[in-house]
Every structure is written in C-alpha cells, then in structure tokens.
Amino acid sequence: MNVVTSDGTVAKALSVLDQVTAMGRPVRMRELLETSEFPKPTLYRLLQTLTNQRMLSYDKEQQTYAPGIRLVSLAHSAWSQASLAPIAAPHISALGASLREAIHLAQLDNGQVVFVDKRQASNRFATLARTGQVAPAYCTGVGKAILAHLPKEEQAQALRQQAFLKYTDATHTSAETLLRELEQIHSEGVAFDREEHEVGIISIAAPILTDAGRVVGAVSIATATNRHTLDGLNAFRPALLDCAALIGAEAQSWQSPSVPS
Amino acid sequence: MNVVTSDGTVAKALSVLDQVTAMGRPVRMRELLETSEFPKPTLYRLLQTLTNQRMLSYDKEQQTYAPGIRLVSLAHSAWSQASLAPIAAPHISALGASLREAIHLAQLDNGQVVFVDKRQASNRFATLARTGQVAPAYCTGVGKAILAHLPKEEQAQALRQQAFLKYTDATHTSAETLLRELEQIHSEGVAFDREEHEVGIISIAAPILTDAGRVVGAVSIATATNRHTLDGLNAFRPALLDCAALIGAEAQSWQSPSVPS
DNA sequence: CCTGATGCTTCCGCAATTCAAAACCGTCTC
DNA sequence: GAGACGGTTTTGAATTGCGGAAGCATCAGG
Numbered sequence: 001m002n003v004v005t006s007d008g009t010v011a012k013a014l015s016v017l018d019q020v021t022a023m024g025r026p027v028r029m030r031e032l033l034e035t036s037e038f039p040k041p042t043l044y045r046l047l048q049t050l051t052n053q054r055m056l057s058y059d060k061e062q063q064t065y066a067p068g069i070r071l072v073s074l075a076h077s078a079w080s081q082a083s084l085a086p087i088a089a090p091h092i093s094a095l096g097a098s099l100r101e102a103i104h105l106a107q108l109d110n111g112q113v114v115f116v117d118k119r120q121a122s123n124r125f126a127t128l129a130r131t132g133q134v135a136p137a138y139c140t141g142v143g144k145a146i147l148a149h150l151p152k153e154e155q156a157q158a159l160r161q162q163a164f165l166k167y168t169d170a171t172h173t174s175a176e177t178l179l180r181e182l183e184q185i186h187s188e189g190v191a192f193d194r195e196e197h198e199v200g201i202i203s204i205a206a207p208i209l210t211d212a213g214r215v216v217g218a219v220s221i222a223t224a225t226n227r228h229t230l231d232g233l234n235a236f237r238p239a240l241l242d243c244a245a246l247i248g249a250e251a252q253s254w255q256s257p258s259v260p261s
Numbered sequence: 262m263n264v265v266t267s268d269g270t271v272a273k274a275l276s277v278l279d280q281v282t283a284m285g286r287p288v289r290m291r292e293l294l295e296t297s298e299f300p301k302p303t304l305y306r307l308l309q310t311l312t313n314q315r316m317l318s319y320d321k322e323q324q325t326y327a328p329g330i331r332l333v334s335l336a337h338s339a340w341s342q343a344s345l346a347p348i349a350a351p352h353i354s355a356l357g358a359s360l361r362e363a364i365h366l367a368q369l370d371n372g373q374v375v376f377v378d379k380r381q382a383s384n385r386f387a388t389l390a391r392t393g394q395v396a397p398a399y400c401t402g403v404g405k406a407i408l409a410h411l412p413k414e415e416q417a418q419a420l421r422q423q424a425f426l427k428y429t430d431a432t433h434t435s436a437e438t439l440l441r442e443l444e445q446i447h448s449e450g451v452a453f454d455r456e457e458h459e460v461g462i463i464s465i466a467a468p469i470l471t472d473a474g475r476v477v478g479a480v481s482i483a484t485a486t487n488r489h490t491l492d493g494l495n496a497f498r499p500a501l502l503d504c505a506a507l508i509g510a511e512a513q514s515w516q517s518p519s520v521p522s
Numbered sequence: 523c524c525t526g527a528t529g530c531t532t533c534c535g536c537a538a539t540t541c542a543a544a545a546c547c548g549t550c551t552c
Numbered sequence: 553g554a555g556a557c558g559g560t561t562t563t564g565a566a567t568t569g570c571g572g573a574a575g576c577a578t579c580a581g582g
Binding site for chain 3 (some may be wrong): 301
Binding site (some may be wrong): 009057 | 268269270275278279282285286287307309310311313315316318327328329330331332333334335336337338339342343344368370371373375392393394
C-alpha cells in the first residue's frame with residue numbers, strides 16, 4: 001500500500017486541470033506558471049496534453065486556457081451515477097414544494113462539500129447553475145452533518161483537510177471547537193449553520209444514512225435571517241428528518257470514499 | 262508536430278475514465294477488461310490512479326468502479342466558464358416562457374453535441390436531454406445547425422467523426438445525403454430534426470453565430486409529433502432566430518475547438 | 523531599423539515511470 | 553480438495569516524461 005506517493009503524470013495533469021478551473025476565467029500560461037509547482041516546459045506539455053484531450057480548451061487568439069466542454073459531459077455521467085441526486089430528486093422536490101425554502105443536497109469529496117442538487121423555492125431557473133459547487137465542510141450545515149456521522153478514522157482524516165478560514169464571526173477556527181459541536185450534532189441528529197459561512201444565511205441540515213449506518217450525504221433547508229430565526233428552523237426538523245430518512249432508505253449501498261492515508 | 266500519436270499516460274487514463282462513464286453503471290474490472298485495449302495489469306494500475314485521484318470511486322464491497330464526485334465539481338467550473346449557458350440563460354428562459362415548449366442549448370465537442378442547458382416547459386417528456394448529455398450531431402437539430410455553419414476544414418473533420426447509425430427511418434446514413442442537407446440548412450438559417458434521432462420527437466434549431474461569423478453552438482425548440490407538425494414549427498422560427506442572435510451578440514469571442522488532424 | 527524584454531515553443535540527453543508477462547493470492551464452485 | 557476465476561503484486565526492460573537551456577516570435581521604446 002503506497003502512501004503519499006502521488007501517482008505519476010496523471011496526478012500532475014489533473015493538478016494543472018484543477019488549477020485552471022480554480023482560476024474561474026481563461027488564463028494564460030504565464031499566470032499558471034507563477035502558482036505552478038512545475039517548470040515551464042513541463043507545464044507547457046501538460047497543458048498541451050489536456051488540450052488535446054479536450055479537458056481544456058485553448059483560445060488561439062488570446063492564448064488562454066479554459067475548462068473544456070468534455071468535462072460537462074463527463075460530469076453528466078458522474079452526476080447521474082455517482083451522486084445521490086437521481087435517487088433523492090423526488091424527495092427533495094416534495095420537501096421543497098411543501099415548504100417554500102431552498103433545499104440543498106450535498107456529498108463529501110476530499111474534505112469538501114459538493115452540492116449535487118438544489119431546489120430553489122422562488123425562481124426555479126437558478127437550480128442547475130449552482131449544482132457542482134463546492135464549499136468547506138466545517139462551516140456549512142450539510143458539511144457538519146456529514147462530518148458528525150463519519151467513522152472516527154475518516155472523520156479525523158476529514159478534519160485534517162479543513163482550512164478553518166474565518167468567513168464570519170461565527171465560523172469555527174479550530175478542530176477542537178468543531179469537534180465539540182460535531183459530537184452534539186451526532187447525538188441530536190441535525191446540524192445548524194449559524195451564519196458560519198455567509199452572514200445572513202442560516203440552515204438546518206440532516207445527514208443521509210444508509211441502513212448500515214453509513215453517511216452518504218446530507219440535505220439542508222437554507223434560508224435568510226430576515227425570513228427565519230435559527231429557532232424558527234426547528235419547525236422544519238420533522239419534515240427534514242423524514243426526507244433524509246426516505247433518501248437513506250433508497251440509497252442501499254454506497255461507494256466508500258477510498259482515500260488512502 | 263506529432264500527429265495521431267495519442268499522448269501518453271494521461272490519454273490512456275482518460276480513455277479508461279470514458280469507458281467507465283460510458284457503462285452507465287458501476288462496473289467491475291473484468292467487464293472493462295473485455296472491451297479494453299489495455300492488458301490487465303495496466304488497466305488495473307490506471308483504475309488505481311483514477312481512484313486515488315477521485316475521478317473514480319471504488320465500491321469495496323462490490324468491487325466496482327463508478328464515476329467520482331470530483332467530476333461533478335470540475336464540471337461546475339467548466340459549465341460556468343466554457344459553456345454558453347451563463348450567457349444564454351436569460352434568453353432561453355425568455356424564449357421558453359413565451360412559448361411553452363422545450364428549449365435546448367448545445368455545443369459541439371469532438372463531433373458530438375453536448376447539451377449545456379435546457380428549459381422544459383411541461384414535465385410530460387422528462388426523457389429529453391438533461392444537461393451534460395451528449396448526442397450525435399448528424400441526427401439532431403442542434404447538431405446539424407452547428408455542422409452546417411462550421412468552416413469547411415472543421416466540417417469535414419466533424420463529418421468523419423459521425424457514426425451514421427440508423428436510429429429511425431429518417432436518420433441520415435451517409436455523409437453525402439447529410440452534406441446536401443447541411444448546404445440547405447446553411448442557406449436557410451435553421452435546421453429541422455425530422456424524427457431522425459427518436460421517433461415522435463421533432464425540433465427546429467438555429468445556430469449561434471458570433472459577430473465574426475463563427476458558430477459557437479445552437480438553440481433548438483423541441484416538441485413531440487402529437488403536439489406539433491414540422492410545418493407548425495415554422496411558426497417559432499422568428500422567435501428562435503431572434504434568441505440565437507441575441508446570444509451570439511453577447512458571445513463575443515469564443516475558444517476554437519483546436520482539434521489536431 | 524536595432525535592441526532588449528517578455529513569454530511561448532522546441533531540443534535533447536538523462537532518468538524516472540510506465541509497461542505487461544508472469545507469478546501470486548483469495549474466493550467461490552463443484 | 554481440485555480447479556477456475558478475478559484481482560493483486562512483482563520485476564526487468566524501455567518507453568516516456570522531464571526540465572535545463574536554447575530558440576523563436578512579438579512588442580516596446582530608443
């Protein structure tokens with residue numbers, strides 16, 4: 001069992017891909033070079049390869065690289081196979097319809113929370129736009145709900161991956177205080193986001209557990225402080241837990257994260 | 262300038278990734294091995310690498326591989342940067358609202374059409390394109406609209422990539438007949454899908470052209486034969502062309518496909 | 523024009539990765 | 553217990569990837 005030995009060329013290529021996508025706009029090689037750990041010709045070759053593979057698209061005029069459309073089609077398969085979204089869809093739709101608030105469905109990936117589906121109460125157009133977005137686990141309702149129900153080993157691993165940046169006054173800034181809350185969440189069965197990620201945004205989240213007791217994701221009801229108080233969110237608790245239970249029952253077995261030490 | 266020399270390990274890894282996603286369900290190594298061009302240990306190593314990189318997820322119980330959630334988050338960047346969707350969103354929403362039919366927004370990738378956004382008017386035909394889905398170019402409205410407006414060189418390249426499988430009685434089965442229709446589409450400005458991909462489904466599509474005259478995608482209005490006739494679709498032509506023009510105007514410059522010979 | 527600066531691209535010898543045959547191991551079946 | 557089947561590991565050979573250094577464009581300002 002090899003350990004931290006990041007495997008080969010593929011890893012390097014993907015790291016470059018990550019870097020490009022993270023920029024959030026078309027970038028020139030120069031800009032990447034500043035951040036990159038790779039020397040110029042290597043970076044160049046990797047960009048070439050990724051472009052050939054259509055994972056990146058290259059604008060000849062501007063000499064810029066941007067994520068390629070191939071990723072969109074790859075993600076479709078991933079979304080419809082590897083995510084809870086297809087299974088959960090009817091349930092979160094029902095939940096979203098019964099109470100007029102935003103519903104989020106999220107899963108954990110590499111210590112981060114990935115939103116795999118959303119239901120927006122007000123405008124039903126913005127839904128897909130935000131699917132796939134990532135957020136830190138330690139300061140979101142869904143993130144904490146998942147973390148709290150992770151097996152010890154994996155939880156420790158995940159906690160080590162948290163950055164503990166202070167987004168707001170309420171953000172946890174250390175593993176210790178977070179861990180204390182996680183224990184409480186574990187016993188209570190729901191997690192709250194108390195404006196920890198964004199001021200004015202609160203949520204109540206419940207973990208999605210399989211029969212075997214494994215967490216596979218979380219659902220949350222998110223709202224704004226000018227619409228509800230934290231205490232007010234408690235009213236949603238039964239419906240939320242119900243929804244999470246229904247999804248969990250259908251998500252029979254699920255792939256394990258399989259993260260090596 | 263090396264030509265068909267598919268570049269290295271990254272290409273191989275991605276080809277395996279493609280193969281897994283194409284299966285549409287979790288697969289065991291054995292199944293992949295049957296189709297794969299790689300010998301067993303090589304395939305094994307590539308799967309390992311992809312799993313380590315979280316591009317695939319591995320179910321220890323079932324010993325199966327499935328697309329990883331990392332793809333979903335990667336795609337978010339791709340979708341919001343490399344696709345027309347963000348720019349086109351308001352326009353296709355408007356179009357979808359004014360007439361109650363399904364709107365599709367698509368782009369070309371490697372000879373295939375990738376649906377980057379859609380608006381469903383009624384829920385009746387949920388089987389239609391989901392975001393990220395791919396379809397052949399030669400037998401869809403959007404596909405033909407794009408092909409018809411491609412520069413000669415790229416068009417020839419794209420035609421070579423078509424499989425010309427006969428999905429229905431109306432499907433083109435050769436480049437010759439398709440090319441003839443493409444010429445007509447080019448002069449007319451819109452393309453029709455005459456149940457070429459699926460029986461009972463028709464559409465009218467318009468290319469999205471930049472100021473420079475480059476085609477960057479297509480919009481279509483799709484419906485069922487029991488709701489409209491092909492002639493009936495003509496009524497939508499002005500609105501569709503209008504929408505396409507608006508999107509094209511905003512899509513200033515766009516990355517070129519950059520596919521080597 | 524030249525000249526220097528910047529940033530992309532190519533060369534090329536060295537070395538590290540990748541490759542795949544063969545052997546090995548763990549299960550499941552008869 | 554023997555045999556078949558899939559998955560995993562080993563290992564030497566060699567293909568590939570690597571990256572320093574040098575080569576080009578392009579664009580300033582002199």
